[in-house]
Structure formats: structure tokens, C-alpha cells
Amino acid sequence: MEELFAPPAYEWKRLSPKFRSMRILTSLIVPPLIFTIAAIIVGVASGKWWISGVIWAIAAVIVIVRLGFVTRSWRSWGYVEREDDLYITHGVMFRNLIAVPYGRMQLVEVESGPLERAFGLASVTLKTASPETGARIPGLTPEEATRLRDRLTELGEAHASGL
Amino acid sequence: MTSSQPPQHAVDPEVTTPPGPPAAAGAAPKPTERPHPLTPFVRGWLVFVAIAIGWGREIVTSAGENQFEPRGLAWLLPILGVVVLLAAVTGFISWYFTRFVIDDEELRIETGAIFKKSTKIPFERLQSIDIIQPLAARMFGLAELRLDAGNSTTKLRYLTRSRASRFRDYLLARAHGHQASIHDLDQQSVASVFTDLDVTDQPLVQVSPQRLIISFLLSTEWLIPAAMSIIILVATSAFGVVPFALGALIPLVIGMLSLIWRRVIGMFNFTLAESSRGLRITRGLTNLTSQSVPINRIQGVKTSQPLLWRPMGWYRVDIDILGYAHGDGENNESTSTSVLLPVASPEEVELALGRVLPGFDLDGVELHTSPNRARWLRWFDFWTLRYGWDDRILITEQGWITHVRDVVPHAKTQSVRIEQGPLQRALGLADVHVHTPQGPVNAVAHQLDEHAARDLALTQLDRARAARTAEREHRKVRVAPNDDHEGEAELLAAFGIRRDQLLGSGGESEVFALDHDRVLRLYRSRHGAPRQTAFQLRALYETWRGTDIGIELPVIIDMGERNGRFYTVDRRFSGRSFSSWLQSAETTQRRPALISFFDATEQLQRLPCPVPGFARLIADGAPQQFSSLGELLASMLQGPLETSRTQLERDVPGVDEVWNRLHRDLAERSVAPALVHGDVCPPNAYLGQRQQGVVVTGIGDFSPHTISADPLMDVAGALIFLELEPYADAPADAAWLEAMAVERHGREIVRWIDVYRRYYGFYFSNAYAFDPTLYAWCLRQLSR
Numbered sequence: 001m002e003e004l005f006a007p008p009a010y011e012w013k014r015l016s017p018k019f020r021s022m023r024i025l026t027s028l029i030v031p032p033l034i035f036t037i038a039a040i041i042v043g044v045a046s047g048k049w050w051i052s053g054v055i056w057a058i059a060a061v062i063v064i065v066r067l068g069f070v071t072r073s074w075r076s077w078g079y080v081e082r083e084d085d086l087y088i089t090h091g092v093m094f095r096n097l098i099a100v101p102y103g104r105m106q107l108v109e110v111e112s113g114p115l116e117r118a119f120g121l122a123s124v125t126l127k128t129a130s131p132e133t134g135a136r137i138p139g140l141t142p143e144e145a146t147r148l149r150d151r152l153t154e155l156g157e158a159h160a161s162g163l
Numbered sequence: 164m165t166s167s168q169p170p171q172h173a174v175d176p177e178v179t180t181p182p183g184p185p186a187a188a189g190a191a192p193k194p195t196e197r198p199h200p201l202t203p204f205v206r207g208w209l210v211f212v213a214i215a216i217g218w219g220r221e222i223v224t225s226a227g228e229n230q231f232e233p234r235g236l237a238w239l240l241p242i243l244g245v246v247v248l249l250a251a252v253t254g255f256i257s258w259y260f261t262r263f264v265i266d267d268e269e270l271r272i273e274t275g276a277i278f279k280k281s282t283k284i285p286f287e288r289l290q291s292i293d294i295i296q297p298l299a300a301r302m303f304g305l306a307e308l309r310l311d312a313g314n315s316t317t318k319l320r321y322l323t324r325s326r327a328s329r330f331r332d333y334l335l336a337r338a339h340g341h342q343a344s345i346h347d348l349d350q351q352s353v354a355s356v357f358t359d360l361d362v363t364d365q366p367l368v369q370v371s372p373q374r375l376i377i378s379f380l381l382s383t384e385w386l387i388p389a390a391m392s393i394i395i396l397v398a399t400s401a402f403g404v405v406p407f408a409l410g411a412l413i414p415l416v417i418g419m420l421s422l423i424w425r426r427v428i429g430m431f432n433f434t435l436a437e438s439s440r441g442l443r444i445t446r447g448l449t450n451l452t453s454q455s456v457p458i459n460r461i462q463g464v465k466t467s468q469p470l471l472w473r474p475m476g477w478y479r480v481d482i483d484i485l486g487y488a489h490g491d492g493e494n495n496e497s498t499s500t501s502v503l504l505p506v507a508s509p510e511e512v513e514l515a516l517g518r519v520l521p522g523f524d525l526d527g528v529e530l531h532t533s534p535n536r537a538r539w540l541r542w543f544d545f546w547t548l549r550y551g552w553d554d555r556i557l558i559t560e561q562g563w564i565t566h567v568r569d570v571v572p573h574a575k576t577q578s579v580r581i582e583q584g585p586l587q588r589a590l591g592l593a594d595v596h597v598h599t600p601q602g603p604v605n606a607v608a609h610q611l612d613e614h615a616a617r618d619l620a621l622t623q624l625d626r627a628r629a630a631r632t633a634e635r636e637h638r639k640v641r642v643a644p645n646d647d648h649e650g651e652a653e654l655l656a657a658f659g660i661r662r663d664q665l666l667g668s669g670g671e672s673e674v675f676a677l678d679h680d681r682v683l684r685l686y687r688s689r690h691g692a693p694r695q696t697a698f699q700l701r702a703l704y705e706t707w708r709g710t711d712i713g714i715e716l717p718v719i720i721d722m723g724e725r726n727g728r729f730y731t732v733d734r735r736f737s738g739r740s741f742s743s744w745l746q747s748a749e750t751t752q753r754r755p756a757l758i759s760f761f762d763a764t765e766q767l768q769r770l771p772c773p774v775p776g777f778a779r780l781i782a783d784g785a786p787q788q789f790s791s792l793g794e795l796l797a798s799m800l801q802g803p804l805e806t807s808r809t810q811l812e813r814d815v816p817g818v819d820e821v822w823n824r825l826h827r828d829l830a831e832r833s834v835a836p837a838l839v840h841g842d843v844c845p846p847n848a849y850l851g852q853r854q855q856g857v858v859v860t861g862i863g864d865f866s867p868h869t870i871s872a873d874p875l876m877d878v879a880g881a882l883i884f885l886e887l888e889p890y891a892d893a894p895a896d897a898a899w900l901e902a903m904a905v906e907r908h909g910r911e912i913v914r915w916i917d918v919y920r921r922y923y924g925f926y927f928s929n930a931y932a933f934d935p936t937l938y939a940w941c942l943r944q945l946s947r
Contacts, residue, residue: 004581097581
């Protein structure tokens with residue numbers, strides 16, 4: 001099964017472990033926060049606090065499931081710079097592997113949101129002329145992100161072929 | 164309506180006129196002009212709004228007994244008035260500050276009242292030019308010119324329709340690198356008001372209104388909302404609760420109306436035509452749109468067939484055109500520009516695909532089915548899933564209610580993705596997506612065996628890479644003038660000339676002006692044996708010395724090699740290029756010049772040949788003699804056919820028969836051999852002023868086409884190559900010239916012109932790789 005998504009004769013590069021920490025934190029904070037707000041509104045409005053209890057329980061289940069998946073999801077990510085193209089794979093349940101030829105890259109973006117910055121992370125996005133390409137690698141260290149960007153731009157220029 | 168006022172602001176420094184011959188004209192600011200003065204009215208949709216007000220008032224007054232409150236709507240009128248006034252004012256301001264120049268030097272559009280913007284588009288950047296006539300503009304005989312240059316679209320609105328189409332023809336000529344002149348274009352034939360097709364355009368496919376409407380009524384996308392509305396109506400009226408259904412019905416009806424608008428009104432009178440500048444689509448009942456199809460920007464083709472079209476064998480064809488998907492809601496153009504054929508028979512589809520994907524063999528691709536276990540996931544259409552590829556294209560097929568076939572040339576593949584969900588994993592299946600730029604084409608090979616999927620995805624990248632490399636090679640050949648400058652700068656510097664002294668360029672060499680009497684012919688660095696060609700040409704020209712046939716012929720003064728480049732110094736022809744003159748000349752001038760061109764061609768056969776008998780004169784081992792005309796011409800065709808044979812077998816039904824017939828005909832021809840230029844066409848002829856008027860005074864560019872054979876070949880060539888000239892009346896002129904040839908030489912010449920049409924059709928057929936227009940011409944010759 002694994003071999004369907006393995007790159008030919010290359011080792012996947014993995015994401016920074018900080019990405020997992022960030023995902024654990026967001027899993028612990030975001031669903032409880034949203035559900036708590038919902039639970040309080042329901043409780044105050046209806047006065048039936050047992051409904052709020054159910055909502056909290058759902059939040060707890062979601063947090064547990066998500067935490068269970070965080071490590072697997074983090075491990076599922078991988079990318080590899082091959083001679084002529086970049087491979088990216090991810091997904092636990094729905095898996096996919098995308099291959100972008102360097103010659104097709106039009107734009108390489110490095111982004112880092114406030115949360116990512118707090119964890120010392122950045123993501124790299126590759127754009128081609130096709131909107132479906134959607135090649136994004138999250139959870140890279142800033143050094144790796146800039147290295148990847150420079151490397152990809154350089155390779156993109158070397159392979160550039162127009163349309 | 165040329166304005167006498169100077170431009171409103173300083174001219175962009177880059178935009179100053181290049182140092183042209185009339186120095187005085189370069190100094191004065193160039194007169195710019197505004198679009199048509201009716202523009203603000205049309206542009207603000209004032210007409211539409213005025214009608215809407217009149218109509219709205221009627222509703223308000225007549226709807227008194229309904230639940231509408233007349234007074235409630237009445238206070239809307241002043242607001243509407245303000246809106247109309249604002250639209251008028253902004254429309255006027257924007258018109259007032261819009262100025263444009265389209266002349267022999269530049270294409271520039273200036274807009275903006277406060278923030279000035281000057282857009283100058285280099286001619287060669289123009290990708291396609293569309294003419295769009297919204298209903299309101301059409302009522303005033305106005306049209307919008309939409310200029311597509313790579314990533315940006317510039318609109319120029321509105322101009323009178325005849326000016327718009329004149330500008331289009333001129334700009335397209337310039338975009339193709341022809342040296343046309345904007346002046347004297349007024350003589351061109353005016354296109355039909357309903358289809359915007361010139362007389363010279365050859366319609367390939369025309370969709371009749373009956374077929375369009377029937378196909379629309381039978382299409383799945385129409386039947387589903389129609390059936391849903393009927394079910395809702397029946398169900399709700401059975402329970403007597405029709406008003407409750409309105410919430411669902413209104414969006415449905417709106418959707419259906421927009422579908423009618425796009426698919427029927429917008430596609431009315433749909434015509435796919437072949438013009439001298441490639442394919443052109445014209446369509447529309449209210450809004451008339453005329454767009455060119457930039458073949459090199461097509462990224463993929465989608466053929467679809469709704470279930471109920473199957474008995475009629477109809478198909479719909481859409482294409483991905485790079486850059487056409489960008490949002491442009493105003494005329495609802497974004498959804499429809501990608502339609503190549505709204506409904507067509509298999510023969511018409513094949514014809515059109517042969518033009519947009521020249522050289523691709525769609526039927527020869529072996530298609531694979533998805534494994535049987537795919538039925539668990541795609542129980543509704545698993546038997547329709549197919550995928551396959553050859554060395555140039557990838558094909559995927561799917562769908563039962565609407566059967567869809569997507570075709571992506573490997574060279575256009577952007578990226579590849581393998582996807583697998585949990586159920587697919589359990590079954591060992593996976594999907595492969597091949598990404599193309601935004602558009603209707605969405606090639607997905609569904610539910611493959613996972614090993615086949617991996618194989619397909621990874622090898623697809625290799626195929627894409629190989630195809631891109633091959634395409635790049637082609638392009639290098641095509642845009643060689645920009646590519647092989649190696650050593651050129653030094654060489655030009657040594658002669659004390661600059662690149663802008665370039666007079667012309669061809670497949671083998673570029674020609675620069677040295678002075679009034681001499682030109683520098685620089686052979687391309689990829690040219691196989693420039694030295695051999697030049698030596699053989701010089702020897703040939705030597706044998707002509709002392710023979711006066713009344714026209715100028717080329718003379719090689721000097722030759723040499725420098726910085727790794729081979730060059731010759733040739734005598735400069737007096738006069739100007741016949742081809743560029745033709746495009747701007749009036750009929751009354753053109754016809755006498757064409758006669759002189761014909762006369763000059765007939766004189767060529769008086770030139771002495773260096774060897775007796777049928778022979779190749781400029782080639783490896785030349786002069787190479789042949790015992791018969793047929794053998795010589797078979798040898799001439801050998802090279803081109805090596806590359807184009809498989810191509811022709813696909814594109815010309817019964818090409819073997821055409822080939823055999825050509826050889827039977829040639830075997831019957833008995834003629835004394837004489838010198839044949841082999842490529843007598845207006846770009847190789849020069850024009851000068853003589854007592855009798857403007858006449859052809861010289862013929863140049865002898866080349867490997869030059870042979871010793873049937874002198875009728877040049878006579879035929881002179882009139883049939885004229886059809887390739889990019890001016891509107893060229894085909895008419897060619898027919899006229901043919902009639903004159905018949906007058907001079909008798910009826911039997913018609914047969915031989917026809918034979919040589921087929922010969923040249925084969926001879927130039929290797930153009931499929933680099934010149935679609937020429938290749939299309941070849942196909943026409945071979946299908947006669």
C-alpha cells in the first residue's frame with residue numbers, strides 16, 4: 001500500500017516536529033473554544049444545561065480523535081526534490097501524491113502566519129498555470145522554507161519552458 | 164474622428180517615435196484619437212436603462228390592482244434618474260479621457276482622468292483580437308475591440324464596426340510579423356453584418372438554428388432543471404400549494420433562462436471559419452462576438468455527448484485556451500469563449516480537431532478500461548471509464564448521462580496528482596488527475612488499479628518532459644531570429660550596422676541593409692550547409708551573367724565566415740517588397756502589378772541552366788540530373804514527406820490515391836526542362852516605379868527549391884502561392900490571375916495547375932510542425 005505513494009528511489013523529507021506540536025495545540029484549543037461558546041449560548045438561551053453537556057462531550061470526542069490523528073497526519077506529509085520535479089504527499093484517510101515539474105512552476109511563495117511564526121514554522125506554496133495544482137508544504141522550519149524557495153526558483157529558471 | 168487637440172499629457176519617454184525616415188514627423192506629437200462619441204451612451208447601458216424605465220413605468224401603472232404598491236415604486240424613479248445621470252457622467256469622462264493610436268509604429272491606449280494610464284502593446288505580443296458587439300452597441304453599428312496580449316486583456320470601446328474589423332485585420336497581420344500598413348486599408352471588403360465573416364473566410368462548420376435548438380432541448384443540462392420544474396409544479400398543484408413552490412422554482416427558472424441565454428442566444432449563427440489568419444469563431448443573436456482561436460495557446464480539448472444526442476451522433480467540443488478563463492462577467496463571455504463547437508456531427512468534430520490539434524491522432528490511441536472492481540464505487544458509470552495515451556496526448560473518458568472525453572497534449576501537462584480515499588484503498592484503486600490551466604478540460608483517469616495509476620502518473624511526467632523538450636526544439640526553429648544571435652552582434656559591428664537594419668528574415672537566413680546597393684545575408688547558425696548553398700547559388704548566378712530577362716536577379720558580391728557565422732554580401736534589390744505593398748494597394752493598382760509579377764515569372768524560364776535535362780541545382784551533390792520530370796519531383800518530395808507522411812495519412816483521407824494520381828499525371832507531362840525558381844511568391848518579389856506604373860522589377864531568394872524542370876511550375880506557383888498572402892482579396896486575385904493564365908496558355912493549363920497544386924501541397928506539408936496556416940493550405944490543395 002505504501003509503495004503507491006513512495007517516490008521512486010528517493011527518501012521522503014519530513015516536516016519539522018514543531019508542526020506536530022502546533023497541530024496538537026490547535027486541536028486542544030480550537031474545537032473546545034468553538035464548542036464552549038456554542039454550549040454557553042445554548043445553555044443561557046434555553047436554560048437546559050444538559051444540552052451544553054452533550055456539546056462539551058462532542059468537543060471532547062473531537063479533540064481525542066484529532067489528537068489521535070495528529071501524529072499520523074504529521075507523518076503522512078513528505079516531499080522530495082527530484083531531478084526534474086518536486087513530489088509532495090500527504091493525507092491519512094484520503095491520501096494523495098502530487099508531482100510538479102520544475103519547468104511548470106510560475107511562483108514559489110513562503111508564508112508564515114502568526115501562529116506558525118510563534119512555533120518557528122513556515123509553509124511553501126508552488127503555483128503553476130493550473131489552479132488545481134495546489135502544491136503546498138506546511139510546517140517547515142524558516143531555514144528549510146527559504147532554502148526550498150531559493151532552490152525551487154533556481155530549478156524553475158533552469159527548467160523554464162513557457163507554456 | 165481624428166482630434167486636432169494634442170494629447171492631454173506628456174508622452175511616455177519610451178513611446179517616442181523611433182527614428183523613421185521622415186524626421187519631421189518624429190518630432191511632432193502624434194495625433195491620438197478618441198473612441199466613437201456615442202460610446203458613453205452605449206457604455207453606460209443608457210439605452211438599456213432608458214428602455215427599462217419606460218417598461219418599468221408601464222408595469223407600475225398597470226400593476227395597480229396587484230399587490231405592488233405603485234407609490235412604493237414611484238420614489239425609486241428619482242434614484243434611478245440619479246443612477247442614470249451618474250452613469251452618463253462617468254461614461255462621458257471615461258470616454259473623454261480615452262485616446263488611442265493604432266498606426267504603423269505602435270498600438271497605444273491612454274485612459275484615466277486623474278490617474279493616467281498609457282498602455283502600449285507591442286504588436287508581436289498580441290495573441291488574439293476579438294470583436295464584441297453588445298446589443299446596444301450593435302444598434303448603433305459600434306463594436307468593442309478586445310486585445311489579448313498574454314496575461315492582460317485590453318478593451319477599446321467603442322469603434323464603428325468597419326473600423327474595428329479593419330484594425331483587427333491590421334493588428335493580426337502585425338502580430339503575425341507581416342509588414343502591413345494601416346493606410347489604405349479602407350479598400351477592404353466589408354464583412355456581413357450578421358456573421359462578421361469576410362468573403363475570403365472559408366466556413367468550416369456552421370451550426371444551423373434548428374440543430375442548435377434541438378440539441379439544446381435534448382441536452383442533459385437543460386432537461387434536468389426542466390424536468391425538476393415540472394415535477395415541482397405538478398406535485399405542488401396536486402396539493403394546491405403552488406405559491407410554496409416559488410422559492411424553488413424562481414432560482415430554477417433563472418438558471419434555465421441564463422442557460423438559454425448562453426447556449427442558444429449566445430451561440431446563435433455559430434460559425435467556425437478558417438481565415439487567412441487561422442481559425443475564427445463568430446456567434447451570437449443579440450451580442451455578436453467574433454473571436455480568433457490562438458491555436459498555440461490551446462491547452463486541452465473536451466468532447467462531450469449528452470445521452471439524448473447519441474442517436475443523432477452529435478458532440479460538443481470545448482477547448483482550454485490559456486488566459487481565457489479569467490473572470491469577465493460583463494458580457495458573460497468567460498463561460499462561452501471556450502466553446503469550439505456547440506453541436507457538431509462526428510465529421511465536423513474531426514475536421515475541427517484536425518485544425519486545433521494539428522498532427523495528433525486521437526483515434527489511434529489505445530484506451531484501457533478500469534478494472535471490474537471499480538463498479539463498487541462507480542456503479543452508475545463504471546463501464547464508461549477509459550484512459551489511454553500515445554507519445555503526444557493523454558485521453559480520459561468517463562460518464563454515461565453525459566459522456567466526456569478529455570484530451571491533453573503531453574506538452575501542456577502542468578502537474579500530476581494521485582488520489583486514493585479509504586474505500587479505494589480497500590479495493591486497490593486510485594485516481595490520477597492531470598492538471599491543465601483553468602478551463603473546461605479536466606482530465607482525470609478514474610479508478611485505476613493502483614499500480615497502473617502509479618505507472619501512469621510517473622510516466623506521464625516523463626512524457627510531458629519529452630514533449631516539452633520537443634516543442635522547445637520546434638519553437639527554436641520557429642523563433643530562430645531571436646534565438647541564434649550567437650556571434651551576430653560582433654559580426655554586425657564589424658560591418659558597422661545595427662540589428663534594426665534588418666530587412667527581412669526567412670527560414671535560412673536574415674537580411675540586413677548595408678547601404679543603398681548592398682545587403683548582408685546572414686545564414687542561421689543552425690543552417691546545415693550555408694557554405695555549400697551559397698557557393699552553388701553564386702555559381703548559378705554566374706551562369707546567368709549576360710542574360711537580360713528584363714528583371715533584377717540576385718548577385719552575390721562577397722562571402723565569408725566570421726565569429727562562427729557564415730554570411731554573404733548580396734546586391735540590394737531596388738524597390739520594395741511586393742508582399743507588403745499588396746496588403747495596402749488598391750485593386751486598380753494591384754491588378755496591373757500582378758500582371759507584371761506574372762510576366763516576370765514567365766521570364767524566369769529563359770535563364771540558362773548550368774546542366775541540361777531535369778536536375779536539382781542547389782543540394783548535396785548538385786547539380787544532380789534525373790532522367791524524367793517524375794523522378795526529379797519524387798526526389799524533391801522525399802525530404803518533406805519523410806517528416807510529414809504519417810501526418811498526411813491522418814489528415815488527408817485517401818492520401819495514397821492523391822499521391823499515385825500525382826505521379827500518373829507527372830508521367831504524362833512532356834516538356835522541355837527549364838529553370839524553375841520553385842518558390843515564386845510575393846515575399847520574394849520586388850516592386851518599383853516604371854513608366855507604365857508600379858510593376859515587379861526583381862525576383863530574389865533562389866534557394867534549394869530551385870531546380871531545372873517544368874517551367875509551368877513557376878507559372879502555377881505564382882498564382883497559387885498568392886492565396887497565402889495575408890490581404891483580404893488574395894484568393895480573388897489568385898482566381899483572377901488563373902483566368903488570365905488560361906487566356907494566355909489555353910484551357911489545358913488548368914489541369915497542370917491542378918497537378919502542381921497537389922505537388923506543392925506535398926512539398927510544403929512538413930509545415931505542419933511550424934506553420935499551421937501553410938499546412939492548412941497544403942491540406943486544401945491535397946483535398947481538391
